[in-house]
Amino acid sequence: MDKRLLDILCDPVTKTPVKLLNRGQLDALNREIAQDAVKTVTGANVAAALKAGLITTDGKVIYRIDDDIPVMLADEGIGTTQLRDFPG
Template identity: 55%
Template sequence: MDKRLLAILCCPVTHQPVTPLTSAQMESINRAIAAGDVQQSDGTRLSQALQGALITRDGQRIYRIDDGIPVMLPDEAIATDQLKAFPA
């Protein structure tokens, strides 16, 4: 992801900066998606693994990246509190 774009992006709900998920975080969320345990804020259950994602500074919300474009929509955020043993 372009560092200039990353520098200006923030969570639309909390206005916190976001950073890319670590490889451990990406593996963890994709395992949970494969198990059918992940929903977006709007209640939609995710069925496809994430190719990339951003996480808020407090680690509470994840926003997916589709085809290199961050999807920064509050309804499509993923709350990390639903993920068991999600790495900090």
């Protein structure tokens, strides 16, 4: 992802800056998605594994990246408090 774009993106609700998920975080998230254990902040199941994602710098919310396009919609956020053993 372009560093300039990453520098201007933020959580649409809290305005907290975001950074790319690292490999450990992405793997941990996808393991739980495979177990059908992950929901968006609105309660919808996350059905498909993420190829890439962004996480707020406070580590509270994840947003997926689809085809190199960040999906920065408040309803699509994934709260990290629901994830077991999520690396910070």
